[in-house]
Amino acid sequence: GTEIIAQHATRAHKKVGGIRRPASAMPGHFRLAPLCSPPRACRAALSVLPVPSPLSDLARPLASPPTSGGAPSAPPRSPSRRLPGRLSLPRRGGIACGLARKFGGFAESPPKEWSEAMESPAGSAQDGGESGRCEERARLKLEDLNWDHSFVRELPGDPRTDTIPREVLRACYTKVSPSAEVEKPDLVAWSESVAELLDLDPREFERPDFPLIFSGVSPLVGGVPYAQCYGGHQFGVWAGQLGDGRAITLGELLNSHGERWELQLKGAGKTPYSRFADGLAVLRSSIREFLCSEAMHGLGIPTTRALCLVATGKFVSRDMFYDGNPKEEPGAIVCRVAQSFLRFGSYQIHASRGNEHQEIVCLLADYTIRHHFPHLEKMSKSEGLSFEVGQESSSVVDLTSNKYAAWAVEIAERTASLVASWQGVGFTHGVLNTDNMSVLGLTIDYGPFGFLDAFDPNYTPNTTDLPGRRYCFANQPDVCLWNIAQFTTTLSGAKLISQDEANYAMERYGIKFMDDYKSIMTKKLGLPKYNKELIGKLLNNMSVDKVDYTIFFRLLSNIKADPSIPESDLLVPLKAVLLDIGRERKEAWISWVKSYIQELVSGGVPDEERKVTMNSINPKYILRNYLCQSAIDAAEQGDYTVVHRLLKVMEHPYAEQPGMEKYARLPPAWAYRPGVCMLSCSS
Template sequence: MPTLRFDNAFVRDLPGDPETGTQRRQVHRALYSRVHPTPVAAPRLVAYSREMADALGLDAAYLASPEFAQVFGGNALLDGMEPYAANYGGHQFGVWAGQLGDGRAITLGEVLGAAGERWELQLKGAGPTPYARMADGRAVLRSSIREFLCSEAMHHLGVPTTRALSLVTTGEQVVRDMFYDGNPVPEPGAVVCRVAPSFIRFGSFQLPSSRGDVALLNELIDFTIRRDFPELGGDPGSPEVRAEWFGQVCERTARTVAAWMRVGFVHGVMNTDNMSILGLTIDYGPYGWIDDFDLDWTPNTTDAQGRRYRFGNQPQIAYWNVAQLANALVPAFGDTEALESGLERFVTTYTAADRDNVARKLGLIACRDDDLELMHALYALLHSAEVDMTLFFRGLADLDLAAPSLAPFAEAFYDERKREAAVGPFNEWLSRYVARAREDGTPHAERCARLHAANPRYVLRNYLAQQAIDRAEAGDYAGIHELLDLLRRPYDEQPGRERFAQRRPDWARNRAGCSMLSCSS
């Protein structure tokens, strides 16, 4: 049995729901409801993150034990665990939705690491909670695989993110209508243990504010500053500390979204209840990576009409979201000056991060104003010629500055006719780029290293995840393990694994799970 030190500050220091049970209800003057996971028939560990297990102090013997699957499948609790579901609200697709809460996520407790770091352990798919509304609180294997793999993939890409410890199958079937078209089918169920220093989100503050519960709002702000922003020091109720806290939230959010843009990640459902107060990427649902470059692409079928959460709109939505958080905090701040200042910090932080992205992705020492135009011209070419984003930017390292050509990008084009039509414009752009790179004066080896460090060789393309899902649903989990290992080193060349770096195959262009996904994906 592991020795885990639990310090469950959230349930100890904040007010909870006096009512028990999983019956659906509106919960007022409380930030959580105590609820236990619902046991499953036959929990079985099929994959785990070695790095996350090490951080928690869980050894291989315990991970392989029947007890681990029982605990992290939702059938048992360890001493010190105090499970609960959090209460929060949020804007969904720009519309205030009122109370939402953890409908299928149950936090087991907060573990303290050897260095005092805090890890909140949360089971997703562990059964109904008071916030499940009409749902069953379960998760299917396909969505659980996607969340498990993406959490760890993003970490290794260097993108701020929640983590994943384990993926446990339940031995039970879950009925889902994947595309909400009246065709529900039974699917294998699973539970993911996701891990983060905190799962507090923008909507945690929005709900009490929307109800006029300023006392609860202040209590949550003070707690969040004390527990999750200890470096701020001082009195969490002081205007100065609170102003700096909100400014940091804005900065972290801006840096994270800039990181998404750098690697071509599209979250797909940037509702305010899916925005972490720590600036972590959270709630992996209908996400996707850009294949052929398209700023208007969204992976979310629910967003297909409005495309609110499309790739190129993510920075604007992030700003809108922090502005909604600012609105919710007004009653606790008294005036708007500090909040307006924080929003300005979002803009300046994102602008700087975006310029840094341009420099890094082009292998330049720094970004000049004319480099922004150079990058925007490239974006237009990549879109019109239907070029793979990941392959093109990775190929820049193989460009011969003495004799530039499209040869390093041959595998990046999805349409041969479009490639032929774009040869002239691309050669013109490459000439401009070569002139700029020579002016930059970076030695070849250093330029290549900079390009490789910014532009991943491997990303979790939807079709790769779907192939692993297809195998897993047939009882073969090797594809999950293979991808997990591959994505530990996304910036490295990995001989023998070149097939994972190929552009999306034609068969995956419109296949379910490989292009568009639903919120149940």
């Protein structure tokens, strides 16, 4: 929560540039130019975060965006086109099949081994929606899951199926099979709530072959495994092709509510996108991803989920601190679940490859809207979705005339809401590259993440991020705006949206973020209305005294709205987190609590009612890094019970849970050692 300086997020460009190969760039590496500077309305929205000037000095400017590149220049739109950059929806034998043939995907008569993927057991994906296809049904065995592989059916694929590292062109995926070395697969942990999403009978976890299937040794009946192709900006620099280097999607299924879910094994072996890596994962990082996926869901934050975690019985060499001292660690595979694993980089990679690849961006955009934003297909002029673009332009954006513009705006708003929710619970992602940004507004790719212990806006859990702290807690809203700029640049380069529409999406990001952030902070303090000065002074005090973020807000609900409380008793409810502060700091806190009580009195909400409301947004339990490490240490010795207990606690983070108080304590001294409070990307 520090002041957002929008000019750090995007540099001033009067127009969207074309993709240009920098003179020093290696072949195949491009930098995508950022969009023009955000309109004044966006800058204003992002400049009013409730943090006083002492904290704003802690913010580091983001790494300068690339100075060259962007979307390829193209001829101006023809005024005769019905909609800007709009494509007809793919139909059988139409654009979808035509492009797939053109770009090396499935042939007009698909190969025999691909025919299963081309068939839809749940009916045609062109029927305008997925809801209502399935009737309510009993919990299913693995063999009876309702598969519907729309991604491989409707999008162009790589004609090769080997895992030799290479540039994969004109394709959204490569069909590969799991290939991780497995000796004695062992089921470490599982989530029954995720099984319920899939209509999977929880008794399936007890099957002897379950660990074999979810370690990739045995095929999952009905699955069509593949690895996705995507690129991305890493630490502000275009990195070219990245892709699923060790994640292999098993397939997509539809549950009884018509919801689409994708199952993916992370650490399942090499793919063409593995580059120089081994395609594997270790138990340490897999436990963290499994637990945090479910913990974030418990907190009510949009996230990918985790069905299960399997230890492979083999060891994997990892250099945890990148200091030249690798060691052998237990291997593991986590089954991640999401409605889609599409990222900003899924579209960027094709835009970066020139004009002849722009059609794939269009095809992928149509696919995404059709399956994951179907309401945008049904917009009409009667909805009146026309807006002026900020105060710097007289342009008007009509979202009903361009579904892609409406889509970009919705992605921007979903992302803004997601980031606001992170700031509310003190979550720091650690690696907010564009290939780690979900187009569905989900938290995705749990690497060196961390929740705030002592409040520090400059906190980053990622050792790789230490030099510039680009991805520190305070910078998350800013850097995600920068990422939105890269995404809208991709869409404008494909002639799907105009520059005004891109600017409007960025405006909406700023407005939506501030609306949600103000609402969250107001509720966290139990205030009758938002009070910028009061919240700003609080965050300043918390930063100066390194107050535990989670415990403080939980204790805050114990303060009574009673102005007659003696000054000597004002800090009693907060004494657990205000240890060892001197007289001057104590006076600062007393002054703040007095102001806070006055605000509570003006609200007139009974103390107990307010306490219930505050405790519903201020968690008692969060997945602190030291708690993860305790579970990892035990699991590496073959004891999975700590993982199980931690999972159960984190599924209900707002409840008191008598007997589990040890999971809500201040971190011990050892929690600040290297490899616990801060981690590398080694996993």
